[in-house]
Amino acid sequence: xxxxxxxxxxxxxxxxxxxxxxxxxxxxxxxxxxxxxxxxxxxxxxxxxxxxxxxxxxxxxxxxxxxxxxxxxxxxxxxxxxxxxxxxxxxxxxxxxxxxxxxxxxxxxxxxxxxxxxxxxxxxxxxxxxxxxxxxxxxxxxxxxxxxxxxxxxxxxxxxxxxxxxxxxxxxxxxxxxxxxxxxxxxxxxxxxxxxxxxxxxxxxxxxxxxxxxxxxxxxxxxx
Numbered sequence: 196x197x198x199x200x201x202x203x204x205x206x207x208x209x210x211x212x213x214x215x216x217x218x219x220x221x222x223x224x225x226x227x228x229x230x231x232x233x234x235x236x237x238x239x240x241x242x243x244x245x246x247x248x249x250x251x252x253x254x255x256x257x258x259x260x261x262x263x264x265x266x267x268x269x270x271x272x273x274x275x276x277x278x279x280x281x282x283x284x285x286x287x288x289x290x291x292x293x294x295x296x297x298x299x300x301x302x303x304x305x306x307x308x309x310x311x312x313x314x315x316x317x318x319x320x321x322x323x324x325x326x327x328x329x330x331x332x333x334x335x336x337x338x339x340x341x342x343x344x345x346x347x348x349x350x351x352x353x354x355x356x357x358x359x360x361x362x363x364x365x366x367x368x369x370x371x372x373x374x375x376x377x378x379x380x381x382x383x384x385x386x387x388x389x390x391x392x393x394x395x396x397x398x399x400x401x402x403x404x405x406x407x408x409x410x411x412x413x414x415x416x417x418x419x
Contacts, residue, residue: 207246209366214242217364225357229350230342241334245327245361249370249378252326257386260402268379270305272372273298274312275322282313292371324362331358381415384408388417 222241226233253271256264273287280286284302288295302309331354339347383401391397394412398405412418 206366211246213364213366214246218242218245218361221357221360225350225353229353230346234338234342237334237338240337241331244330244334245365248330249374250323250326250330250362250365251370251375251378252322252329253375253379255379255382255386257383261383261387262402264383265376265379266305269301269372269376270307272375273301273305274307275317277307277309277312278315278317279319279321281316282309284309290369290371291375292373320362320367323365324359327361327365328354328358377415380411381417384412384415384417388412 219238219242222238223233226237251272253268253275256267259267273291276287276291277284280290284298285295288298291298293301301307332351335347335351335354342350387397387401388394391400394408395405398408401408403411
């Protein structure tokens with residue numbers, strides 16, 4: 196446990212150094228080239244998300260009940276991991292931190308078509324690049340009312356190249372299922388709580404027991 200915490204802190208420090216030394220200059224260069232200025236608020240928004248968000252890039256279906264949304268999320272998480280690890284289930288289990296038999300059970304219950312997935316493999320960092328791409332687009336979209344559309348459009352057109360550059364220099368840290376699950380619950384519950392008047396109503400809407408909702412929120416450090 197102690198070793199895990201130390202390793203996590205070291206990984207975070209490494210990420211923060213990469214962001215400061217290599218990613219911030221990339222963002223500043225791109226903004227100067229396409230916007231003519233460096234917008235510090237935009238730069239901070241992007242770098243903080245990179246530092247504190249798991250770059251999973253899977254859409255969280257907040258319109259579905261909690262358990263159904265989580266099943267879809269886990270299915271796509273496993274499918275993507277399979278596609279970036281050459282369809283090797285043993286390797287996938289090791290990478291995501293799950294028992295191999297547990298992974299096989301999940302693949303069966305979630306109706307994952309292994310044969311079809313193996314027909315289309317991706318490079319190891321492909322989905323990380325896609326996640327960075329989405330992050331950049333969301334951040335830029337917040338500035339569409341204050342940046343001239345022509346300049347913003349040029350910056351958006353550059354996003355695929357910029358996101359690939361960023362993904363390639365990020366520390367190569369694998370997202371384990373435990374971390375992905377936590378990120379799913381954080382995004383899902385934050386959206387659900389924001390849509391309803393109180394936690395009792397939220398629990399009924401997402402089909403979770405009230406006590407279970409409170410426990411999950413406490414574990415995630417969310418205020419109730």
